[in-house]
Amino acid sequence: MAVPGGRVEVDDVPGDPGRAPLLFLHEGLGSVGLWRGFHRRVAGETGRRTVAWSRLGHGWSDPPPAPRTVRFMHDEAAVVVPALREALGLAAPVLVGHSDGASIALLHAAAAGRGGPDVTGLVVLAPHVLVEESGLDAIRAAREAFTRGDLRARMARRHRDPDAAFRNWNDVWLHADFRSWDLRPELPGITCPTLAVQGTADPYGSLVHVEAVRDLATGPVELLVLDCAHAPHLEAPEATTEAVLAHLAPRP
DSSP: OEEETEEEEEEEOOOOSSSSSSEEEEOOOSSSSTTTHHHHHHHHHOOEEEEEEEOOSSTSSOSSOOOOOOHHHIIIIIIIHHHHHHHHOOOOOOOEEEHHHHHHHHHHHHHHTTTSSOOEEEEEEEEOOBHHHHHHHHHHHHHHHHHHSSHHHHTTTTTSOOOHHHHHHHHHSGGGGGGBOOOOGGGEEESSEEEEEEETTTTOOOOOHHHHHHOOOOEEEEEEEESSSSSSSHHHHHHHHHHHHHTTTTOO
């Protein structure tokens, strides 16, 4: 499917056209495949149309047309997500985002609250809203695992160009200009119901991120804190799935 900058890999699971669809946004090193079926399990449980897609440079999507800047998540939320929604006819979806994808979902939902394309609900798993030194330490460790360990080989199984996928994430997060990156001024624009999930052992972020969403969003926010690391849907699947289904149940 074509979006600004190239063509992207999409997994579009059919569902009830009378119910709000779900749009899944993956993590910084993720792809459609790296949801590991979570989006399809939620689709099966809810009967909703569910779309997962790989951003440019991820999975089997085209490479990005240029290196990403420190505003790449803002650009995805403002340009690519609206284009994808229009192309697929996703009116008023519930956004389900993980990590960087959760940050993009927050930004897109905030724009909806200011008059952008409508969003029915929001689920954010381990979102980022600011830069913590401990998170940067984990990103530096990932760089070591990519250059000296087996991370590149593992990524090559799920990405057409593992170097592009890794560098367009790692280099941006470790750029000096990224230290001032902060989504908190955007969060009051979020008016839709939100579920925010965070693991207590997440090396990439502390509770400060979901607490900021709770404290600054103007719509209702439910917090779920789990005994897991950075991927609640994979590390605490039963609790995460149960909370997601409960959040979706009252959505139109």
